[in-house]
Amino acid sequence: MNGTRMRVVVVGAGLAGLTAAVDLVNAGAVVTVLEARDRVGGRMHGIPVSSGISADGGAAYLGVRHTELLAQLREYGLGVASTEMAGDSTFLMAGQRTTTPGRVPPLGAVALGDLFDRLDEIVASVRTDAPWLSPDAERLDRISVAQWAADVIDHPDAQTFLPLFLGEMMAADPASISVLHMAFYLSSGGGIRYLNAFEGGAQQWRIDGGSHLLCEALADRLGDRVRLDRPVLAIEQDRDGVTVACGPDSEGISTTYRADRVVVAIPPLLAQQIEFRPGLPEPRATAATGRGCAVKVHLSYPSPIWRDSGLSGWSVSAQGPLLSTVDDSPPDESVGILTGFVTGAAASAFSAMSEAEQREAALAHTRRLFPQLPAPSQCTVTDWLSETYSKGCYAALFGPGDWLRLGPSLIEPHGRVHWAGTETSLEFFGLMEGAIRSGRRVAAEMIAAGISQTDSRKVVSR
Ligand SMILES: Cc1cc2nc3c(=O)[nH]c(=O)nc-3n(C[C@H](O)[C@H](O)[C@H](O)COP(=O)(O)OP(=O)(O)OC[C@H]3O[C@@H](n4cnc5c(N)ncnc54)[C@H](O)[C@@H]3O)c2cc1C
Structure with a gap:
């Protein structure tokens, strides 16, 4: 950049905004x-689960194809810890508890094979670089996965498995996403087998110490350029630049910033x-995407004691609240952490409960899954549906009609306002990797714009 330096305000200090800011x-x-x-x-947030130990309340897992994320971890001196899967899996299907060496629930192998063939077919038909241009895009965008499943899936075992699979992969209720979104998401993330796998797949590792450490490292590099407690309420463009207005902070002070360009790095909703x-053009202004539905429950034990009984801690249940659990204990086994996932329709119901009811439901479910375990010393619920500045997770869900309406203009700048965030990344949409790639893309876009500059003044008003 030559001449006066470009002044940029980035809205949102998630991984996308921080990556863009550093670039x-x-x-x-x-x-x-x-x-x-x-x-x-x-959505990358460490929560205390035992004295001095935190777990990932939000994003946790990554795999070898998350190349930008792995490069960032190396750059900031962070490591990865393997997701521990040795031992038998536990399943609760039709009220029946079983433990087996495999990871797939004890459902008809042929029925599940047929389901995956059907899914593979649709995933292969979608253009990840422009889902709205896929052959048959209009039809696939019009129907929900629940409607599609009712039409093409006959076997009750496949009908049982599909919502569990989509809950785990996408935190989605099949009734709320279009077939196009499901196919796009599965393709964008590397395909069904990669996304679904632990060893060699998208869940191979966690960031050692917690994924929030990466965001904290990026923020450290940015220093006092990062301002917390600044909820952006309005963005006004004029001939010379942009004014960004924040609502009152915790001390009741409202602030206004001037910039040449703005990056909005938050989910579309x-x-x-x-x-x-001026107002956003259609459809950006009104096309309301759905909310991903996931609540995480962390159960703390003195050590990973399920391993003593030959169990991996991995479980799948046909009925909630904990549709799956996984062993997220730290590598030194100084504490045992089981993470439970409440996803899809079960998450909406769970989120509506009181905290006491949530804990009781989670503990009762754990007793059914692992009767040999003592009660956990701590049960921590992280409810993303009720987070004002996330409104659900893992990521926005595109319902029927959304991709065709919103897709073509998802990253189109609105004058001096540019878009980032994992929901704007066609590669690894919804994942940490997608967030980084969106941050890189938007920074490159702005650097290429190479605009001339105005002043960036801060005005304080009470
Ligand atoms: C429970 C859970 C599990 C997940 N699991 C995984 C996983 O295993 N692997 C994986 O790769 N990904 C996972 N994800 C997804 C991953 O967390 C996200 O893809 C990624 O963190 C998104 O980053 P982002 O910067 O795009 O958005 P965000 O992290 O949402 O950042 C946006 C930021 O903007 C702020 N903000 C919002 N509105 C305003 C406003 N008006 N003014 C100012 N600031 C605002 C928010 O507070 C937030 O800090 C998971 C997410 C959750 C919650």
Whole structure:
């Protein structure tokens, strides 16, 4: 960048916004990151689960194809820990508890094979670089996965398995996503087998110490360019630049920032809550994407004691609340952590319960799954559906009609406003890898724009 330095405000200090901010600073821009919460990281969040130990309340897993994420971890001196899967799996199907060496629930192998063949067929037909241009895109975008399943899946075992699979992969209720979104998501993430696998797949590792450490490292590099407690309410463009207005912080102070360009690095549903002047064009202004539905439950034990009985801690249940569990204990086994996933329709019901009811339901389920275990010393619930600045997770869900309406303009800048966030990445959409790639893409887009500059002043008003 030559001449006056470009001034950029980045809205959102999640992985996408922080990545974009670092790239822009490295390119010589003057950057301010405005974050609504009192912490960075967004959907990457460490929660205390035992004295001095935290677990991933949000994003956790990564695999070998997450090349940008692995490169960032190396750059910031962070390591990975393998997801421990040795031992038997536990299944609760039709009220029946079984333990077996395999990872797949004891359902008809032929029925599940047929289901995967059907899914493979649709996934292969979708254009990941432009899902809305896929052959048959209109039909696939019109129907929900639940409608599609009712038409093409006969076997009750496949009908049982599909919602469990989509809950685990996408935190989605089949009634709320289009077939096009399901196929796109599975393809974008590397295909069904890669996404679904632990060893060699997308769940091979966790970030050692927690995924939030990466966001904290990026924020450290940015220093006081990152401003917490700054909920952006309005973005107004004029001939010379952009004014970004934040609502009152915890001390009741509202702030306003001037910039040449703005990166909005938050999910589309949250971006729609910001007042834009001039207003966003259709369909960005109104096409409301669905919310991913996931609640995480962490159960703490003195050590991974299920391993003593030859169990991996991995479980799948046909009925909630904990549709699956996985062993997320730290590598040194100083504490045992079982992570339970409440996803899809079960998550909406769970989120509506009181905290006491959630704990009781989770503990009762754990007793059925692992009767040999003592009660956990701690049960921590992280409910993403009720998080004002996430509104669900793992990522936005595109329902019938959304891809054809929104897809073509998803990353089209609105004047001086540019878009990032994992929901704007066609590669690894919804994942940490997608967030980084979106941040890289938007920074490159702005650097290429190479605009001339104005002043970036902060105005404080009470
Ligand atoms: C339970 C759970 C499990 C997951 N599992 C995985 C996994 O295993 N592997 C994986 O790769 N991914 C996983 N994900 C997804 C992953 O977390 C996201 O893809 C990624 O973190 C998204 O980053 P982002 O920067 O795009 O968005 P976000 O992390 O949502 O960041 C947006 C930021 O903007 C802030 N913000 C929102 N509105 C405003 C506003 N008006 N003003 C200012 N700031 C605002 C938010 O507070 C937030 O910090 C999971 C997510 C969750 C929650």
